[in-house]
Amino acid sequence: MCxxxxxxxxxxxxxxxxxxxxxxAVAIASALAHDKLDDVATNAxxxxxEATSLGKPGAKIAAAAKEMLKVTKIADVRxxxxxxxxxxxxYLDAQKRKPGAxxxxxxxxxxxxxxxxxxxxIQNPYYGSEMLGCGSFKK
Numbered sequence: 080m081c082x083x084x085x086x087x088x089x090x091x092x093x094x095x096x097x098x099x100x101x102x103x104a105v106a107i108a109s110a111l112a113h114d115k116l117d118d119v120a121t122n123a124x125x126x127x128x129e130a131t132s133l134g135k136p137g138a139k140i141a142a143a144a145k146e147m148l149k150v151t152k153i154a155d156v157r158x159x160x161x162x163x164x165x166x167x168x169x170y171l172d173a174q175k176r177k178p179g180a181x182x183x184x185x186x187x188x189x190x191x192x193x194x195x196x197x198x199x200x201i202q203n204p205y206y207g208s209e210m211l212g213c214g215s216f217k218k
Contacts, residue, residue, distance in 0.1 A: 096129040097171070100140065101178050101195055103129075104167055107147075108194045111157055111204035112211060119156060123147035126163065136173070139166035157205050161192040168193045184217045193217070 103122040110117050127144035130137035143163035150156050168184055171177070178184060178195045186193050187205045194204050201214045 096132050096137075097174070097176065098179065100126050100129045100167060101171075101182065104164065105182065105195055105197065107160060108164075108196050108204040109202065111153070111160060112196075112202035112207055114153065114207040116151075116153060116156060120148055123163070133170075136170060140170060142166075153207075160194075160204060161190060164192055164194045168195070185214045186217055187214045189213060 103126045107119050107122050110119055123144045127141050127148070130140035130144060133140075140163060143159060143166050147156060147159040147163060150159055171184075181198050182195055183198055184193050184195055185201055185203075187203055189210070190205050192205065196202055196204075201212050201216075203211055203213045206213060
């Protein structure tokens with residue numbers, strides 16, 4: 080009985096960590112889509128913390144978030160964000176999870192990388208205002 084309760088607690092904690100990471104990744108994507116770095120470092124640090132709490136399954140996400148914290152130029156942040164997005168979407172796929180209500184996974188054909196954003200018009204974080212509408216939602 081205790082093992083079942085512990086397993087349920089761990090699953091709930093992982094779900095909460097995942098939801099927080101998704102929300103922070105969406106905030107980063109939105110900033111980058113608008114050619115801004117506002118709160119990117121804060122959100123990347125929070126993603127690193129949550130991903131680290133997941134242990135081995137979150138290792139790639141944490142590594143990409145750490146990389147985002149080391150760069151300052153928007154082009155380098157976008158490159159690191161691509162790694163973070165790939166890791167996060169890969170983690171969701173492995174867990175057989177969707178990003179959540181009102182959120183979708185989109186893909187940029189130019190860099191062949193995904194991102195998670197709120198439903199609505201495409202807001203490409205990899206090119207921002209240069210190619211804001213470039214991309215499509217995954218089915």
